[in-house]
Amino acid sequence: MAQIKKEAVRKAILESARRHFMQRGYSRTTLAQIAKGAKVTISNIYNYFNSKLEIIYALYEPWLLERLEKLERELPPLATPRQKLRQVILAVLRDIPTDQNGFANNVLQAISTRDADEAYSRDLLLKSEALVSAILARILPGDRLWLIEDDRFSHLLFMAFDGFAVNYKLNGPSRRVEAIADLMCDLVLGPAPDLTGVPVGAEIEGIT
Amino acid sequence: MAQIKKEAVRKAILESARRHFMQRGYSRTTLAQIAKGAKVTISNIYNYFNSKLEIIYALYEPWLLERLEKLERELPPLATPRQKLRQVILAVLRDIPTDQNGFANNVLQAISTRDADEAYSRDLLLKSEALVSAILARILPGDRLWLIEDDRFSHLLFMAFDGFAVNYKLNGPSRRVEAIADLMCDLVLGPAPDLTGVPVGAEIEGIT
DNA sequence: GCTCAATAACGAATTATATTCACTTTTGGG
DNA sequence: CCCAAAAGTGAATATAATTCGTTATTGAGC
Known part of the structure; x- marks a missing residue:
């Protein structure tokens, strides 16, 4: 050669x-x-x-998959399903959008301005949604498993992911994302147990 | 002069x-x-x-507000809170993102590529969220009003709005958005009443 | 009506970049 | 030790937003 x-x-x-x-x-x-x-x-x-676009695609996939693997590693130490669900939501809506100074936003920049004739594969989105669904399947109680049918709940999370990625670049870290995660936990698992009288910090995820 | x-x-x-x-x-x-x-x-x-960006801003605000007013006009004919809530969710996640051949996506294009020194006001986002919260306040039962505190639920909707806007341009109309709206209705209002045996169409929103 | 200064309107640069191209250099297999 | 294929190069090319110097228009005051 x-x-x-x-x-x-x-x-x-x-x-x-x-x-x-x-x-x-x-x-x-x-x-x-x-x-x-x-x-x-x-x-x-x-x-x-072949193009600038191809460069960012080459960076995006391994970065996103790595972040999802990191999420999986974070879950086992968490004690309750609620803490785990919260962590999954916060990963997709907060941690990944803000990672690397908002790297996710770059992909949106690239995608949204691409020419229509440039190929784009949504495989990565589908793969990520399936991955998150699989994670949720291990967290949610049986009577809540219908949520992840057809990757519906994951799809919602990844759609909102885009919004949080854009907004991170515009306004910095969201002040409401934790409240939204709690709200979603309440909706999915029922209201949080009343922690009045419980030692402060006991409800925080992580090392007990 | x-x-x-x-x-x-x-x-x-x-x-x-x-x-x-x-x-x-x-x-x-x-x-x-x-x-x-x-x-x-x-x-x-x-x-x-002053710039191309300013042109699209000038188009965006009246367009979005008009769409939200249209949403308000659509609600009164609907019979149940569930139908109304569903319509609100579908407006934000489906109807507005797909309106005018995906006009919303243009704004994302413009915003995501803007130079950091170009001013951007999030006033419109905040205003829209407040508007949707006000709409929801009239729909939700009292024991669900905590959802709209701090515009949390609206914020989630508008974050997902971005995702659906981007994805409409990439993949065309979402096949799962109605399922997601139903899912959110179920989470917020409890499971839908079982319609087995009820005449077909009775559960569809609109003229009875 | 007439004047004139403010400014709308204009066409030609300027600037900034992604991409292409014709050419040169390097190198791995025979 | 060749040599052709492919890496590597610098100079175009193409596309667009934005700026600039100049000209044409017009509304207010006379």
């Missing part, structure tokens, strides 16, 4: 892109900046990726 | 912009197209608006 594309170069491009997207967002990051950061010429980037 | 900005010119610019945004989306609509459609030069547009 001949020269082989170097994994190191690809990595360098992705790393530089990630840094810049995080700092300045997708739209305002130029290929010139990415190239400079990766010590590569702009045109050589096109030997590795 | 001297020449006065003509309302007709401003209107023409907005109308042309609306048409083009609807057809091709915000990013792919050029000022050249808007100018041509409005029979105005590109540079004259800048006598009326």
